[in-house]
Amino acid sequence: MRIFPDPNIAIPLPKGFSWGTAAAGIRYKNRDDLAVIDPGCEATAAAVFTQNTFCAAPVRVSREILSASKGRIRGVVVNSGCANAATGEQGLRDARAMAEELGKCLAPSGKTHCLVCSTGTIGVRLPMEKVLPAIHAAVANRSESAPGFLAFARAILTTDTREKYAWKVLTIAGKPVTILACAKGSGMIYPRMATLLGFVATDAELPPETAQTLLRYAVNRSLNCLTVDADTSTNDTTILLANGASGASIQDIDSADGQCFAEALTEVLQCLARQLARDGEGATKLIEITVREARSYEEAHQVAMSIANSNLVKTAIYGRDANWGRIVCAIGNSGVSLEPERVRVRLGDLLLFEKGEPVPFDEGVALQVLSEEFVPITVDLGLGENSATAWTCDLTEKYVEINGAYRT
Amino acid sequence: MRIFPDPNIAIPLPKGFSWGTAAAGIRYKNRDDLAVIDPGCEATAAAVFTQNTFCAAPVRVSREILSASKGRIRGVVVNSGCANAATGEQGLRDARAMAEELGKCLAPSGKTHCLVCSTGTIGVRLPMEKVLPAIHAAVANRSESAPGFLAFARAILTTDTREKYAWKVLTIAGKPVTILACAKGSGMIYPRMATLLGFVATDAELPPETAQTLLRYAVNRSLNCLTVDADTSTNDTTILLANGASGASIQDIDSADGQCFAEALTEVLQCLARQLARDGEGATKLIEITVREARSYEEAHQVAMSIANSNLVKTAIYGRDANWGRIVCAIGNSGVSLEPERVRVRLGDLLLFEKGEPVPFDEGVALQVLSEEFVPITVDLGLGENSATAWTCDLTEKYVEINGAYRT
Incomplete structure (x- = not known):
């Protein structure tokens, strides 16, 4: 069984999405540790989050933003190297500032909603003087290409030894729809109605409630069936972005198209679950x-x-x-x-x-x-x-x- | 903090109890691996057992015997090296034969009840042709001495690196009462309303129901607060034997004497819990x-x-x-x-x-x-x-x- 994707196969890209990365120097040297996803427009967003009571600042902030935005999101910013967890009020302010900074970069008016994720050490504050300029740099270098996506998948890693990603192309109403996802996580993995960090991009058009139901369905059958060490982290988040750029719309999970999409999304996330388990800390099998x-x-x-x-x-x-x-x-x-x-x-x-x-x-x-x-x-x-x-x-x-x- | 008992302090012995061991050659070479406790007469017995659905044959058999005997037991036989778990009907027959053989040795008529415990590898049958003669040998060499008790504490070990034991002497109605206990266990330890293997001998006189309540009370505050690897074994058992040889009787846990005994028993088992944790597989702390x-x-x-x-x-x-x-x-x-x-x-x-x-x-x-x-x-x-x-x-x-x- 092939566990990780074959690097010789071209990665299909969902229309309209771009990915950008930058080196903010948060914890790791000589590598990108900050990354953004730009769906190209305000997109439908759904998310599942950790159930840990001590959830990190970005989880609390992203929950608020997802609710306030009614599931319409302009972009996502992620950093590795620092979890921004157990950091008190200042941590919440820092997480909000990250989301707002991305909003300013992606929408001239700045009046838009973005989500934020962090992963890394608990209890350490983010060096905001490095993080904010890095958001600008990541937006500036964003690209719709496979290398851009792979750089994103790499920038979010911590103790992981490799990028983990999966995709599926399906046909909805005669139109090709792409689901492309990546995830990070190799320790502190025991998702309780949540996951590690996972990002799913699709060019299907989905109403926010359908997106949330689809994501919950697929996560329950994939990332929620995964354990490395039975420890749910403070930062677990999986986000689905659907920008509708394919022109194919799915209104209802119970429709034939909805079922087709649900199965494809589940397969993509199961493929990620297998990669995440295999790349568990110190794992050989x-x-x-x-x-x-x-x-x-x-x-x-x-x-x-x-x-x-x-x-x-x-x-x-x-x-x-x-x-x-x-x-x-x-x-x-x-x-x-x-x-x-x-x-x-x-x-x-x-x-x-x-x-x-x-x-x-x-x-x-x-x-x-x-x-x-x-x-x-x-x-x-x-x-x-x-x-x-x-x-x-x-x-x-x-x-x-x-x-x-x-x-x- | 001293975790293990000071070998220079004499072990107080509860009156009337003797301990015997023998080398049955079940799995380990050059060591005793079979052990018996003889309370000197039919004694009150109480026990807590594993909650694992696949409980081992000796657990099923001891549960039956404890119930049939109404809590009056003539002795206990234990082996290390083989758990006699997942061994089907034959395993049940073997466990019953062990208990009966000890009964025959300790009571001329053989019409008495004994309990049986096993610990070691799951899914392997006991070599009964070696075990039954070893029971006779262990009974023959039993002794009321501290070395006899220590030999028992040693014979029950598997991956443990050392004997684990604790005691307390208290005064009930002007008479000295001794509680002496030992335990084995260093991996597969996460007692769910049960424990590893633990044996408590006391010369107090206790009615069976009081003994059961006391043991449950103390185990809940000690061995049930212990984990090495969050895995409850198939064989966990802790047995309390009270032979009444001190002449001091405790009828009710709610009496002043009962409370005094409950606290002493809890302290003894907490002391064992600390030793068990410290001797967890591979542990340094x-x-x-x-x-x-x-x-x-x-x-x-x-x-x-x-x-x-x-x-x-x-x-x-x-x-x-x-x-x-x-x-x-x-x-x-x-x-x-x-x-x-x-x-x-x-x-x-x-x-x-x-x-x-x-x-x-x-x-x-x-x-x-x-x-x-x-x-x-x-x-x-x-x-x-x-x-x-x-x-x-x-x-x-x-x-x-x-x-x-x-x-x-």
């Missing part, structure tokens, strides 16, 4: 956990996330140890009412556990499955017809090393 | 998290456990990084309704966060606190008058190393 035969989607999801969050499952897979006992243990800890005798556990195609007992298996075949970069685990609960999938990575010494020394 | 000024004990506990379960907090403390932003983030993820502006966070005596903002602090002092083996974190929520404490350890490369290679 992407683990995909599919739970089937559940009474409901929610119960399947709960079991899948319980396995995905188990440090013991994650270390065993890192050690290429087919220690299915830990998977069974994690299933038993999910809180879902189960009948242990009906549960089956598979590693790849290899059956490991059935009827409450271990199944003798070929350790060589298990080792082969565990030696791959992509490790699929399947659990059948034997209780119903619903399925869910969760994504995570293995837990390695490198994770500890990275996180033992992040701030200092 | 014991972290004690106290949450104060909460609306209720439950909410304080929930916040404390959210911090204790954060891999990011645990790796930061390992790296001696005063990254309080991760503590604040974990508080915000607890699910408890909070007012961020009222929250204060302290590392040792050092104030780090207040009024929604970082407090400038001396990094040198923080480094000093983080360089100790015992790291106390205090969080004031500013909402009420209730407190709770949780214990955990740091997360290190060694944890990954141990758990990447446990089974194979």
